[in-house]
Amino acid sequence: MNQSNINTQKANKYDAIVIGSGMTGGIAAKELTQKGLKVLMLERGREIKHPEDYDTANKAPWEFEHRGKVPINSAEEYWSNNRFGTLANEEAGAFFTNDKQNPFIEKRPFDWIRAYHTGGKSMHWGRQTYRWGKHDFEANAKEGVGIDWPIRYEDIAPWYSYIEKFVGISGQKEGWDIIPDSDFLPPMAMLPPEIHFKDAVMKKLNRKVTIGRIANLSQAQPIHTALGRASCQYRNKCSRGCPHGGYYSSMAGAIPAAAQTKRLTIRHNAIAESLIYDETKQKATGVRVIDQVDKSVTDYFAKIIFVTAGSMNSAALMLNSKSSRFPNGFGNDSDQLGRNVMDHHLGSGATATVEGFEDDYYFGSRPTGLYIPRFRNWDGNQRKDYLRGFGYQGGASRSSWNRGIGMDGFGAEFKKSLTEPGGWTLGFGGFGEILPDPNNRIYLDPQKKDQWGIPMIVFDAAFSENDLAMRRDIMVAGAEMLEAAGFKNITTYNRETHMGLGIHEMGTARMGHDPKTSVLNKYNQVHACKNVFVTDGACMVSASCVNPSLTYMAITARAADYAVGELKKRNL
Amino acid sequence: MNRRQIVKGMAATVGGMLVLPAWASAWNSGSLQGFQSNFVGLEEALLAEIVEAIIPETDTPGAKKLEVHRFIDKMLADCFDQKSRDIFNKGLKSVETMASKSYGKSYLACTPKQKLEVITTMSKASDADDQGFARLAKNLTIRGYLSSEYVMTKLTGYEMAPGRYYGCVPVKA
Incomplete structure (x- = not known):
């Protein structure tokens, strides 16, 4: 790279740089600015302004010309998004990343779903929110899998509470060790067949069922309304972006909170190319950025750096940051950087039809x-x-237009039956824990580069026999519960999906006590360069089976608190 | 993000597979040169009569008046590959052939009862393509009809932002 073309102005100096504006980048920026730091947030994608840029949010179903079906040209441009799902559809497709323009290499298939824009995937997340239990932090050590977590539930519990209050989680207090209660807003109601199901499987199988814990404001609190957020409107169109701020996203929550401090600068279209390492100071001094539009190169400098670019991109950025001290990638003395890719496997489950409850509906x-x-x-x-x-996620519904295709008949009688509610069905799919395996990994292609000259990521990961055995059991155990509830026409399914589809990718720069086997310490500092913190999913040592965003956010807030303390003590 | 949508989609696929032939959902990165209507004159009129036979005008408008045939045209052009479109067009010709064989006249000239009979026969035909045509036509007619502004606002009570949620209300409320 021609050094003379690189912008390295003094104006590019901040207290902290946060790479990424998504779920964890948002929290990092909020915490650091609220604690007094001047922060630069780098977002590789375009700007989306909350709430005015959610351009499909208020469209009626008939205003989508393909009524939600994915057009062929979109399926081609967004091939990874659409390989198994319909993510890049007319409702939210423009907010997902065009796979053709942002290619990656699959040594083994990986469904890599990205959202390169303000807020990242926090705009589209499933919002299911669960605390990890004590067992999740202890399992690796007990079973001799991977390495031990350097933290325990007690280390993270106060940060769970702190984040839960800020984000707003609707749920039912249950007092279960398997998923400890959060600080909840009121729970949403169960449907009548769901209540029947819950009671039946507890009685007959001693299995628990609760209403999904969700980051939607069932009752907005002052901490939420202060940011312009309002209670959930029960539209269930969250993936389009919520103009009311009814669900938590970085753009509705953390970014406005950080902006209120007037210490936040956001730079969009800013692709972090590498971390800048100063060999004499033995510290990272900044980040080299390539503008995604005009491809100009700028160096930004700061005392501390939070790497929160999304697990895969965070690891890739570090792998691409080479120096004489780190010839194999930033902080990669252990050779664990990019390894131990985990996700939650999904796509197996069971459904059934429910007799009765014909007179019950919902509003x-x-x-x-x-x-x-x-x-x-x-x-x-x-x-x-x-x-x-x-764990399983699912629920009951009354069948809609799909049933008409299977129904016999055409004409007037058929028409009449179409606009009447169909029968109830109840079904759910499993979300399974994937174990860390150093052979499930990403690395940078030695030759191929993207249009910005950055090496392309190669994915080399797949399910193990443990995962496949679990998936078979997900079907069997699911059918068992539907049978216990007395439901009919029980169907099980197990689609041949890939790693990645859970969109909970994690593990590529794991925490640990020992620098020989891990990349980060117990405060998410790179072992060999303490002013760089990695707090997104990359830091995870195991995966649990519950949705991970809450844990990422809690870990981030904890690390930010520690970082500011260390800065004040002049340790960084 | 949207895993529930994926899971739902999977459940729909499990069901969908039972009723649609493989080619109808096997669309992928086929060639597509923008939207061009699949139909010329008579074919559009023919499809309008077919969707009307599937969902006729009663005390409320039928599929033809709600222009569901135009929706199908758009869907075929944008969301299905050439093979699916070919099979669909072949099906339209079969409808004509069957009408003239059974009633000695074109489908357009048939009585509503005869029109319904032809579609019903197609849906049970031994020819896999004929049967597939009838099922896809039915699928898209239902999708277009039920997601039309008329049906959603006048018949099924669509609300943009309900603002509240009740888990149990009487079905007729």
């Missing part, structure tokens, strides 16, 4: 469903064929 669209916490390898319910476990 509004509930943005959550049922949650069935893990019951395998828990509470004496041991499995010989696999380790860890899974």
